[in-house]
Amino acid sequence: MLPEQDLTAIVLTIKLAAVTTVILLAIGTPLAWWLAHTRNRGKALFEAIVALPLVLPPTVLGFYLLLAFSPTSPFGQFWLGATGTPLAFSFSALVIGSVLYSLPFVIQPLQTSFEQLPKKLFEAASTMGASFKDQFISLVLPQCKRSFITAASLGFAHTIGEFGVVLMIGGNIPGETQVLSISLYDKVESLQYSEAHWLAGGLVIFSLLLLAFIYSLKRGDAKSTRVGLL
Amino acid sequence: MSLSIKLKLERENFSLAIDTVLEAKGFTAVYGPSGAGKTTLLRWIAGLEPATQGELSFQQTVWQDKEKTLPPQQRQIGYVFQEPRLFPHLTVEGNLNYAYQRRFNNNGPSLNQVCEWLEIKHLLMQGSEQLSGGEQQRVAIARALLSSPQLILMDEPLASLDKPSKQRIIKHLQTLQANMATPILYVSHDFEEVSQLADQLLLIDQGKITAQGPLLELSHRIDLPLSHEENAASIIDATIEQHDRSNHLTELLIDNHLSLWITAIEGREDEPVRIRIPARDVSINLERAEHSSILNILPATIAEIEQSDSSARVLIKLKVAHQYILVRLTHKSVTRLELTVGQQVYAQIKTVALLTDQREH
Numbered sequence: 001m002l003p004e005q006d007l008t009a010i011v012l013t014i015k016l017a018a019v020t021t022v023i024l025l026a027i028g029t030p031l032a033w034w035l036a037h038t039r040n041r042g043k044a045l046f047e048a049i050v051a052l053p054l055v056l057p058p059t060v061l062g063f064y065l066l067l068a069f070s071p072t073s074p075f076g077q078f079w080l081g082a083t084g085t086p087l088a089f090s091f092s093a094l095v096i097g098s099v100l101y102s103l104p105f106v107i108q109p110l111q112t113s114f115e116q117l118p119k120k121l122f123e124a125a126s127t128m129g130a131s132f133k134d135q136f137i138s139l140v141l142p143q144c145k146r147s148f149i150t151a152a153s154l155g156f157a158h159t160i161g162e163f164g165v166v167l168m169i170g171g172n173i174p175g176e177t178q179v180l181s182i183s184l185y186d187k188v189e190s191l192q193y194s195e196a197h198w199l200a201g202g203l204v205i206f207s208l209l210l211l212a213f214i215y216s217l218k219r220g221d222a223k224s225t226r227v228g229l230l
Numbered sequence: 231m232s233l234s235i236k237l238k239l240e241r242e243n244f245s246l247a248i249d250t251v252l253e254a255k256g257f258t259a260v261y262g263p264s265g266a267g268k269t270t271l272l273r274w275i276a277g278l279e280p281a282t283q284g285e286l287s288f289q290q291t292v293w294q295d296k297e298k299t300l301p302p303q304q305r306q307i308g309y310v311f312q313e314p315r316l317f318p319h320l321t322v323e324g325n326l327n328y329a330y331q332r333r334f335n336n337n338g339p340s341l342n343q344v345c346e347w348l349e350i351k352h353l354l355m356q357g358s359e360q361l362s363g364g365e366q367q368r369v370a371i372a373r374a375l376l377s378s379p380q381l382i383l384m385d386e387p388l389a390s391l392d393k394p395s396k397q398r399i400i401k402h403l404q405t406l407q408a409n410m411a412t413p414i415l416y417v418s419h420d421f422e423e424v425s426q427l428a429d430q431l432l433l434i435d436q437g438k439i440t441a442q443g444p445l446l447e448l449s450h451r452i453d454l455p456l457s458h459e460e461n462a463a464s465i466i467d468a469t470i471e472q473h474d475r476s477n478h479l480t481e482l483l484i485d486n487h488l489s490l491w492i493t494a495i496e497g498r499e500d501e502p503v504r505i506r507i508p509a510r511d512v513s514i515n516l517e518r519a520e521h522s523s524i525l526n527i528l529p530a531t532i533a534e535i536e537q538s539d540s541s542a543r544v545l546i547k548l549k550v551a552h553q554y555i556l557v558r559l560t561h562k563s564v565t566r567l568e569l570t571v572g573q574q575v576y577a578q579i580k581t582v583a584l585l586t587d588q589r590e591h
Binding site: 128 | 276277278301302303304305306309311313315317319332334373374377
């Protein structure tokens with residue numbers, strides 16, 4: 001079946017996608033909430049920034065990240081000083097790149113569902129003594145449950161499918177930065193088509209199953225999901 | 231207990247200037263035409279208009295002053311909105327429990343009690359969106375009660391309901407009043423609703439208080455807009471004297487000696503009731519009509535005649551025993567009968583409606 005190197009790549013990819021998804025939900029939820037409720041005039045600009053990875057070639061993002069991660073850049077120096085290891089070509093670099101690259105896929109479904117929450121219900125809850133935190137847990141989470149699942153699934157799937165950014169900033173170090181898509185690229189380059197089939201076919205099936213799951217959620221709650229992004 | 235209000239709000243085409251102390255006791259209705267500022271006032275009292283400046287305190291607690299504004303969740307209130315605002319992802323029981331789990335103290339009614347008062351026990355397992363408008367509003371009222379609030383605010387909770395549902399909820403609200411000491415502040419522009427429920431009235435027009443006091447007193451004041459409405463009516467306290475089962479009538483006594491017949495009602499002897507007599511359904515006779523089809527003819531004294539009215543109609547206030555009845559006549563009749571203040575006349579009353587049958591006054 002699969003050689004050990006491929007298994008390592010698969011495990012690394014899943015680890016990257018999982019870490020990225022957790023961070024995305026942690027950052028994306030407050031950011032989406034802010035975007036849904038702010039009356040700041042700069043809102044459109046913020047939305048555009050968040051949506052940039054949707055239109056830019058991943059290599060553009062990768063190029064700028066590569067510059068930022070280099071030990072000579074201020075950010076790279078700061079990282080080196082804080083952690084003692086250089087950022088470029090590390091797993092951490094992949095996580096940062098993936099978070100930025102998949103951000104719109106998490107923000108947009110959340111923002112849409114936050115915008116559709118009726119404000120009136122929160123007024124009612126506050127008169128019943130519910131604090132903001134309480135309201136978020138007791139009203140927002142259950143009513144936006146499907147959007148959270150959609151956002152997490154899209155963020156996860158999109159990170160798995162990522163290639164350009166990883167190629168630019170990650171390099172090809174097995175166990176550290178060699179993810180599935182890179183490994184597949186290697187196989188094709190070296191004409192190992194049968195191994196490439198395993199990886200490519202596996203990705204197709206995995207993605208298909210995940211998307212079918214997301215669309216089945218969408219049917220249950222048409223209002224709060226926007227899978228149209230894909 | 232009291233609610234002290236100092237509110238000044240200027241917006242484009244709209245201003246609100248309310249400075250008063252409300253006795254937070256029983257049922258106080260904030261009454262006035264649409265656009266008078268009633269809803270804004272109520273929302274501000276609840277803390278839902280935090281940007282609006284003013285001073286507000288309930289009993290000894292400051293809810294808002296120049297330095298700080300207490301958020302709604304710390305005011306220990308119950309709020310019933312015009313729309314029910316039930317949480318769609320919860321069942322009726324879930325909605326009720328939401329309030330009950332967060333209740334402000336343990337002195338309030340239990341879930342069972344509240345369900346009984348509002349007759350919603352059979353709805354508990356249903357989703358909130360399956361209910362009719364009237365049912366949803368009953369659940370919303372129950373939910374507000376389950377918070378064990380110190381003050382209940384209601385913003386036209388019956389405005390979007392049909393007449394039968396409305397009447398049913400009015401009955402429920404009367405039950406609540408009989409069973410609970412929590413003060414209620416109730417906004418409405420429907421005088422019939424208000425007259426069935428309120429003890430105290432706060433009249434508001436164009437953002438200002440026009441009058442404040444007991445409903446019975448204000449309802450017959452000729453100088454107030456209340457008595458000039460199309461369906462203006464007098465409100466009278468009476469007691470049940472006897473039931474005439476064969477004719478399906480009940481005899482009431484006004485101030486223990488004037489008898490008044492109405493269509494049969496339930497109630498034991500001497501039970502106090504409140505009745506409503508529409509001003510347009512009363513006429514004046516100079517002598518007691520002996521051969522009239524009208525059952526209720528009461529001796530009365532003219533207490534006040536509205537002066538300087540350019541319309542065809544004149545409002546007259548009659549003193550009947552120790553209470554007052556409003557009569558609306560044409561200018562022509564007043565001139566023809568040469569009616570003057572102090573004159574002894576007879577009031578012929580065509581219709582009498584019962585307002586309450588459960589309350590003790």
